[in-house]
Amino acid sequence: MLDRAVIDALFPADLPEPEHWERRYPARQLDDGAKVTRFGPSPTGFVHIGGIYAAMINREVSTRSGGVYLVRVEDTDQAREVEGALAQFARAFEYFDLHPDEGDDRGDYGPYHQSQRESIYLTYVRHLLRQGKAYLCFATKDELADISARQQATKLPTGYYGKWAIWRDADPADVAAKLADGAPYVVRFRVPDDAVGQRVRFTDAIRGELEHEANRNDTVILKSSDTALRLPTYHFAHAVDDHLMRVNLVIRAEEWISSVPLHQQLFAALDFEPITYAHIAPLMKQIPGGKRKLSKRKDVEAGVDFYIEAGYPARAILYYLRGLANGRLAEVPLDEALAAPIHLDQCGVAGPLVDLVKLEDISADHIATLSSTEVYDAVHTWATQYDHELASVLDAERDLALRAISVEREGVDNPRKDLRKWSDFRGAYGFFFPQLFTPLTGPDDDRLTPVGLTPEVATTFAGDFAESYQQLDDQPEWFNQIRELATKLGFAPSPKDFKKNPDAYPGSIREASQLVRVALTGSTRSPDLHAITQALGPDEVLRRLRALAS
Structure with a gap:
């Protein structure tokens, strides 16, 4: 020796001697049973979704017990430290509202970086x-x-x-x-x-x-x-x-x-x-013939930034993760599950599978419960960071955006579920905005192909419809404009009649309504057509119809 x-x-x-540090960091004055937990991220790579999973459980257990949850950055391996990793931790904790009771900017037991505790x-x-x-x-x-x-x-x-x-x-x-x-x-x-x-x-x-x-x-x-x-x-x-x-x-x-x-x-x-x-247990991924750990190197969905950049709502992700931790929480509504405790003795020892399809279903269900204003605010916040063009459009067209989001959402029993994450907004709602939508410029536009009408019929119908168009509040009355024009131009009264004798008609009422739908939205699939026209307003409806007819 x-x-x-x-x-x-x-x-x-x-x-100093050990006694100095024992006095500097005294025993905490907490109630019996209070748990002091910690999450120790290492800045040697990006944040794994499993890290958020662990941090969520740590904070949950400490908070429920009246204890303390702290974050301690374990940066002793400085040779492998990745630039920007600490900023990513902060971004992830902010997004998921997993702020510690003690950490960089608060707490009496720091420093909370190991590199500062030499x-x-x-x-x-x-x-x-x-x-x-x-x-x-x-x-x-x-x-x-x-x-x-x-x-x-x-x-x-x-x-x-x-x-x-x-x-x-x-x-x-x-x-x-x-x-x-x-x-x-x-x-x-x-x-x-x-x-x-x-x-x-x-x-x-x-x-x-x-x-x-x-x-x-x-x-x-x-x-x-x-x-x-x-x-x-x-x-x-x-x-x-x-x-x-x-x-x-x-x-x-x-x-x-x-x-x-x-x-x-x-x-x-x-x-x-x-x-x-x-x-x-670690989060797992299903692969052919079995499953394996969700890998930082192999799986894009392992990284927390994947979820943040795609715009999955944090509450939906936390609900999903809580269900992976305690299966009983997956069987109750989101708000109830987020308010219920996580029990360590109910955590399984077999790694739960991360299923993006399931997560997207949960996320769509959650978004469907939000008001139009809540959706607008969330999309705007996301777009400010990840889609600057969309953010500018939302700033300029807030009223239009709220009208668009409310289509088949406000006042209905089964609201639309076409938003699974905020990055879906451009694809699902972009056609509402003149700045994001390119009108059909004639019958040769590829978007018109699925309708199945000849160019001459398509332009004639679009032109005549624009000529007589009225912006009516009543949906049946509004749709009757399409029906009357279709009858005037020799369309079959029903798809069934058209199918029986296709050579006798240029199309049916279905093709006529689909023509209007594509002219207004660029797609054969969209929300209720009358509701779309109410959101767009008559001037924009006519602009798009006339573009096709030109």
Whole structure:
């Protein structure tokens, strides 16, 4: 074991003792049963939808219990940090209203970026070194590779442990010589001698009693000494931060289950009170022949920006995610599900499937319950960021937009469900706006092909209809204008009559109404035609009819 003076010389002279940090971050004054949870995003890539899933559960559990939910940015791996990742976190938390009780701009237990907590970690690394529970390791990359190769050749578990841990019980003189030479080193945790070959048990708040092999590896807890900023590895930072931030429930992905034995060892070595873990199953994707984890690299829907940029309403997504967490919540209405608690003991251990078709159905149902003003405001907010042309049009044509959105929505039992997300608005409603709609400029326009009328008939009908057109409030009276003109021009009174003798008629009343529909909307599929004309107004109706007739 190294002399204390040698150890202390490795650290800043003014580095506080552990007692300083214990006083700086006292136990929280919370009611019994209150849960302090944390979400720890790492800025090494974009935000996974599974991160929002985990953050939602963390905040839900802490809030319901009268506890605290905090966000701690785990940025110790600065070499892999991705530019813009932190801004994306902020954007995602804002979009889903998952603001923490404590984080960057609030809270007494910060800093909430691990890269800003260097002196805290160094205090506890020094503490373990002084107690002989950690040691300096000068093993080179080549030496570590050689150890791993020899272990594999003899079919032994790979790692730095036992006799393979070549600096674990090094002579202090050899350590001093290395330090004198300025050799770079890391600090490793000294696994208790009785841990190798043992099994440990712990209770998971979701999965119940679990048993795993005890950690055997002397894990690196402080990265190389040849870096300007001495930062710990995730495992050590996690133990120190969760203790000092007084976290008592860690809800995280199941991939961390295998790390629990190491984390338990670290907590014990540091004399920290153990905390409870809850490991949630990963979000999955259906693939031919089975399913797999939703992948950042393979699946566009894994990224949170996919949902934000497409304009899925946040409440619809949160409702869907809550149903994945607790199946009972998928069976109740959205408002009820968002108000109901999530129970950890009702979280499944098999990864739930992310189904975009199901999500779009949920989203369409939710949007159908919103008022025209609510839809307008949401679309406008989305378009301001992602469709500037549409945002400008909505600014200029607010009244028209509200009339358009209200078609087959206001005052009906079964409102339209053609909006599944805000990016659908241009395709579903764009034809209402003169700035976004290109009128048919004659019978050769491809959009007219599905109607099935000859060019001459199409232009004649459109011209005559424009000539006699009246903007009538009563729908049957309005439609009778089409019927009377169709009769005058020799159209069949019904599709059935036309089908019996197609050579006798230029078309039927169906083709006549579809001609008007395409002239006004550019498509054979649209909402109620009379309602469209009421939203457009007579001047715009005539402009579009005359464009076709020209």
